[in-house]
Amino acid sequence: MSSTSPSPLHLAVALDGTGWHPASWREPVARPRDLFTAAYWADQVAEAERGLLDFVTFEDGLGLQSSHYGDLDGRTDQVRGRLDAVLIAARIAPLTSHIGLVPTVVSTHTEPFHISKAIATLDYVSTGRAGVRVQLSARPHEADHFGRRTFEPISLESLRTPAGQERLAEHFDEAADYIEVVRRLWDSWEDDAEIRDTATGRFVDREKLHYIDFEGRHFSVKGPSITPRPPQGQPVVSSLAHQTVPYRLVARATDIGYVTPHDTDDARAIVAEIRAEQQAAGRADEPLHIFGDLVVFLDDDEATAVARRERLDALAGEPYTSDARIFAGTPAQLADLLQELQSAGLTGFRLRPAVAGHDLPAITQGLVPELQRRDAFRRAYEADTLRGLLGLARPANRYAAAAATA
Amino acid sequence: MSKPLKQIHLAAHFPGVNNTTVWSDPAAGSHIEFSSFAHFARTAERAKFDFLFLAEGLRLREQGGKIYDLDVVGRPDTFTILAALAAVTEHLGLTGTINSTFNEPYEVARQFASLDHLSGGRAAWNVVTSWDAFTGENFRRGGFLPQDERYSRAKEFLATTNELFDSWHGDEILADQASGTFLADAKAGAFVHQGQHFDIQGQFNVPRSPQGRPVIFQAGDSDEGREFAASSADAIFSRYSTLTEGQAFYTDVKSRLAKYGRRSDQLLILPAATFVLGDTDAEAEDLAKEVRRQQVSGATAIKHLEFVWNRDLSSYDPDGPLPDIDPDVSENHISKGRAQVRMYRDPLATAREWRERAAANNWSIRDLVIETGNRQAFIGSPSTVAKTINDFVQADASDGFILVPHITPTGLDPFADKVVPLLQEQGVFRTEYEGPTLRDHLGLAHPDEVREERAAS
Numbered sequence: 001m002s003s004t005s006p007s008p009l010h011l012a013v014a015l016d017g018t019g020w021h022p023a024s025w026r027e028p029v030a031r032p033r034d035l036f037t038a039a040y041w042a043d044q045v046a047e048a049e050r051g052l053l054d055f056v057t058f059e060d061g062l063g064l065q066s067s068h069y070g071d072l073d074g075r076t077d078q079v080r081g082r083l084d085a086v087l088i089a090a091r092i093a094p095l096t097s098h099i100g101l102v103p104t105v106v107s108t109h110t111e112p113f114h115i116s117k118a119i120a121t122l123d124y125v126s127t128g129r130a131g132v133r134v135q136l137s138a139r140p141h142e143a144d145h146f147g148r149r150t151f152e153p154i155s156l157e158s159l160r161t162p163a164g165q166e167r168l169a170e171h172f173d174e175a176a177d178y179i180e181v182v183r184r185l186w187d188s189w190e191d192d193a194e195i196r197d198t199a200t201g202r203f204v205d206r207e208k209l210h211y212i213d214f215e216g217r218h219f220s221v222k223g224p225s226i227t228p229r230p231p232q233g234q235p236v237v238s239s240l241a242h243q244t245v246p247y248r249l250v251a252r253a254t255d256i257g258y259v260t261p262h263d264t265d266d267a268r269a270i271v272a273e274i275r276a277e278q279q280a281a282g283r284a285d286e287p288l289h290i291f292g293d294l295v296v297f298l299d300d301d302e303a304t305a306v307a308r309r310e311r312l313d314a315l316a317g318e319p320y321t322s323d324a325r326i327f328a329g330t331p332a333q334l335a336d337l338l339q340e341l342q343s344a345g346l347t348g349f350r351l352r353p354a355v356a357g358h359d360l361p362a363i364t365q366g367l368v369p370e371l372q373r374r375d376a377f378r379r380a381y382e383a384d385t386l387r388g389l390l391g392l393a394r395p396a397n398r399y400a401a402a403a404a405t406a
Numbered sequence: 407m408s409k410p411l412k413q414i415h416l417a418a419h420f421p422g423v424n425n426t427t428v429w430s431d432p433a434a435g436s437h438i439e440f441s442s443f444a445h446f447a448r449t450a451e452r453a454k455f456d457f458l459f460l461a462e463g464l465r466l467r468e469q470g471g472k473i474y475d476l477d478v479v480g481r482p483d484t485f486t487i488l489a490a491l492a493a494v495t496e497h498l499g500l501t502g503t504i505n506s507t508f509n510e511p512y513e514v515a516r517q518f519a520s521l522d523h524l525s526g527g528r529a530a531w532n533v534v535t536s537w538d539a540f541t542g543e544n545f546r547r548g549g550f551l552p553q554d555e556r557y558s559r560a561k562e563f564l565a566t567t568n569e570l571f572d573s574w575h576g577d578e579i580l581a582d583q584a585s586g587t588f589l590a591d592a593k594a595g596a597f598v599h600q601g602q603h604f605d606i607q608g609q610f611n612v613p614r615s616p617q618g619r620p621v622i623f624q625a626g627d628s629d630e631g632r633e634f635a636a637s638s639a640d641a642i643f644s645r646y647s648t649l650t651e652g653q654a655f656y657t658d659v660k661s662r663l664a665k666y667g668r669r670s671d672q673l674l675i676l677p678a679a680t681f682v683l684g685d686t687d688a689e690a691e692d693l694a695k696e697v698r699r700q701q702v703s704g705a706t707a708i709k710h711l712e713f714v715w716n717r718d719l720s721s722y723d724p725d726g727p728l729p730d731i732d733p734d735v736s737e738n739h740i741s742k743g744r745a746q747v748r749m750y751r752d753p754l755a756t757a758r759e760w761r762e763r764a765a766a767n768n769w770s771i772r773d774l775v776i777e778t779g780n781r782q783a784f785i786g787s788p789s790t791v792a793k794t795i796n797d798f799v800q801a802d803a804s805d806g807f808i809l810v811p812h813i814t815p816t817g818l819d820p821f822a823d824k825v826v827p828l829l830q831e832q833g834v835f836r837t838e839y840e841g842p843t844l845r846d847h848l849g850l851a852h853p854d855e856v857r858e859e860r861a862a863s
Binding site for chain 1: 463473481482483486508512520521525548591605607611
């Protein structure tokens with residue numbers, strides 16, 4: 001590639017039900033009755049892989065979907081119910097060969113020990129293509145499903161108060177601990193711990209297995225993992241963030257942060273804030289991707305895309321709003337927008353198809369060729385692992401490194 | 407009139423963290439790489455087995471305060487492997503052990519319901535229970551559970567997951583694109599459970615799966631364990647190696663079903679068994695001896711003796727006589743994270759008996775461990791093994807077997823190629839799957855039919 005061509009950008013798709021627009025399931029292409037079958041998800045991921053995308057994410061949650069932030073809405077006119085995202089990713093892994101698979105896990109009510117081995121195993125079954133998107137839940141109705149903790153009702157407004165910020169910080173501190181435990185467990189086996197030494201009868205060299213001895217406010221975990229270090233060493237950790245406290249988690253603990261800038265200046269400010277947090281955390285020289293999230297309606301001409309959005313809004317009975325910017329237009333217009341946002345420091349994008357059956361193929365068959373024409377996107381998969389696709393090296397094992405310098 | 411022949415049920419247990427898995431054999435492959443699991447599952451499906459079974463471990467075993475390193479160490483996550491195997495098989499049931507102590511009902515119910523959807527109705531759960539603080543050190547809750555509450559938590563856990571599975575009836579997803587009604591019922595998945603161990607409520611977010619609920623397996627030999635299985639399980643794992651012991655267990659467990667309003671064919675009894683095949687019976691016997699020597703090295707023999715003696719015996723010669731000192735009967739056990747230690751409830755009596763047997767037979771420590779550690783095993787030519795298995799099942803000592811080969815991942819291949827065709831010729835094992843779901847293979851009714859049956863009677 002010539003030095004004047006733009007640096008390639010990274011592209012992911014966020015899979016959620018029949019798409020991100022609440023009326024998406026009513027489109028003829030939507031296949032809403034197939035949502036709980038493996039075939040549906042296999043087809044979505046195969047399409048994303050045909051488009052050479054870096055990875056797909058699978059949304060998840062420990063309660064029914066809702067149009068309210070903190071509570072159930074009792075609605076019957078939108079998609080409700082979903083399958084466990086880690087299991088969907090594992091079910092699809094043997095059917096694909098290059099694309100990264102990034103399920104969502106909720107850190108608030110689950111066990112980091114279980115999730116660590118689940119994602120390590122996803123890395124084995126996909127031969128190095130696993131990631132995880134860590135999400136927390138402060139929703140009282142989800143806490144009621146576990147009965148171990150109770151949370152005060154929550155709203156977006158309440159989060160902006162000092163008490164809300166304090167509560168937010170506490171939840172994110174727990175998520176940071178969670179990620180730390182998961183990462184330590186991945187490293188708790190050195191890569192060459194399995195020795196199969198027939199002379200001494202030892203299957204492993206136990207000097208290369210490490211207790212992680214994590215002690216935190218919400219949990220403590222002894223280790224080591226029961227699952228050997230996964231192929232990527234550390235599968236890719238990601239998280240969605242909208243303000244300072246979550247940005248801090250992204251900067252300290254993840255490999256990819258998803259952010260929701262509404263224009264280029266906003267993107268620049270977000271990137272600056274995360275990079276500053278990264279510096280403060282002493283990670284300035286570690287690669288950290290910042291992906292912009294966008295909802296997309298893609299059609300051959302802008303008027304069609306806008307009309308489709310309006311038609312779906314009318315079906316839903318209200319205009320669709322999102323934390324992310326909503327784009328309606330052509331692949332060329334979207335390519336322009338992505339490149340502009342990229343110039344503000346974003347390194348990739350996670351697109352949320354408004355209608356999966358329509359906008360996912362529009363991304364792979366419209367946007368991707370457009371970006372390729374501009375020398376801004378790959379023409380073939382250049383690596384076999386997700387870290388490889390993202391330009392991330394396989395990390396050294398923290399315990400092996402410690403042992404070597406001790 | 408003679409009794410019609412019973413159909414045999416067969417399952418395959420992936421060889422894992424146990425000294426019976428011979429990892430030193432040149433044919434032994436990875437027990438972690440997915441290709442091993444895929445090979446094993448495809449062999450089981452080629453042989454028309456009912457299901458594949460995965461055990462679980464939640465902490466690496468320790469002995470004498472150090473990680474136990476002589477057996478296979480490490481395994482992948484059960485749910486993740488089973489979901490991936492659903493992609494490379496079409497019919498094979500997918501059974502996993504999941505602990506009811508270090509999980510929560512809502513999450514486990516989501517995972518099994520999801521696995522059942524993603525496999526088209528092939529999910530099964532071996533419900534196990536634990537209480538030990540050692541394993542608990544890897545989890546948020548820690549090792550809080552008193553031992554006498556393990557079955558009460560397990561029972562309530564299973565009852566709670568059943569309430570969650572049943573919270574969707576199967577007709578809620580309308581997805582009517584014209585009218586705009588996705589859900590027929592806004593309260594789909596609603597549940598309230600208040601009990602000793604769980605106090606939870608809300609809405610379950612996975613619609614009813616093809617089997618309604620996963621098939622439930624249970625292991626456990628105590629009176630409580632048998633009662634739990636009779637009340638709530640579809641199949642029970644047993645470990646009886648002789649015909650008469652097997653028949654006694656079979657009769658006992660099946661007789662417990664009536665008081666729960668269940669028929670005797672609604673609970674299958676499936677002992678675990680290993681096998682060694684040879685061209686002739688004599689060749690198989692020789693091979694089996696060799697395998698046992700591989701499974702029990704001198705170092706392994708000493709470690710196994712330590713389970714009973716509860717002392718460091720590393721200074722003893724495995725080829726020498728048994729220790730004349732008595733076991734340490736204190737609470738703090740030398741071995742951690744290992745279920746079979748509980749088999750030796752009276753270590754002093756066990757030690758006495760073992761010393762007597764070793765002296766009478768002139769056995770070394772290693773000989774003793776080889777002789778006493780034998781599991782249910784089918785050893786012989788393919789025709790001998792096929793006949794033994796069939797005799798066992800027809801005599802009501804079991805409904806079939808869960809076979810555990812000693813080599814990963816190809817150990818099942820000779821059984822599939824040589825024994826299964828003989829069973830099929832005798833008309834006691836399927837040549838085609840009966841239907842798409844594991845319930846179909848096991849001859850178990852869908853839970854909704856069972857409910858209707860009970861309501862009608």
